Amino acid sequence: MTRGDLAKEKFKQGYNCSQSVALAFSDYLGMSDDMIAKITSGFGGGMGRMREVCGAVSGMAFVISALYGYSDPKAYEEKSELYSRVQQVANEFKDENGSIVCRELLALQSQGASVPTPEKRSPEYYKKRPCPELVKEAADILERFISQNPITVKKD
Numbered sequence: 001m002t003r004g005d006l007a008k009e010k011f012k013q014g015y016n017c018s019q020s021v022a023l024a025f026s027d028y029l030g031m032s033d034d035m036i037a038k039i040t041s042g043f044g045g046g047m048g049r050m051r052e053v054c055g056a057v058s059g060m061a062f063v064i065s066a067l068y069g070y071s072d073p074k075a076y077e078e079k080s081e082l083y084s085r086v087q088q089v090a091n092e093f094k095d096e097n098g099s100i101v102c103r104e105l106l107a108l109q110s111q112g113a114s115v116p117t118p119e120k121r122s123p124e125y126y127k128k129r130p131c132p133e134l135v136k137e138a139a140d141i142l143e144r145f146i147s148q149n150p151i152t153v154k155k156d
Contacts, residue, residue, distance in 0.1 A: 007139035008132045016044025020135040021059025029066050046102025049116050056138035057100045061086045067151050092141050
């Protein structure tokens with residue numbers, strides 16, 4: 001099973017897009033699944049269901065930050081490197097899907113915030129949403145990225 005398949009399965013279990021992608025890499029993150037799910041829960045629906053940046057892309061940024069991020073607020077070079085990594089995976093996602101914006105990916109007309117209440121998951125929900133495939137694709141992009149960019153443990 002690929003990381004993408006795992007992310008898709010997590011989404012079908014009811015996790016949001018961001019949680020699904022992040023949980024597919026839980027073995028890398030050194031946190032419990034419960035903690036990962038909690039930390040990434042607000043990024044679903046394009047950030048709190050405002051339909052902004054896709055939760056799958058936010059999930060990729062979360063994993064990259066956990067694996068390649070920095071903690072020193074003066075680490076200018078590390079910050080630039082991290083932002084470059086996030087942009088690389090986000091741009092690949094955008095190239096494959098035409099956008100990283102949730103409402104555009106879902107072809108929604110409204111440009112403003114939507115109702116914060118999530119839709120109930122049902123067979124009809126999954127038929128009309130591209131989200132299971134988007135989280136799969138995001139996790140596959142991230143898996144390729146990690147395989148091409150070895151993780152080095154830095155001592156603070």
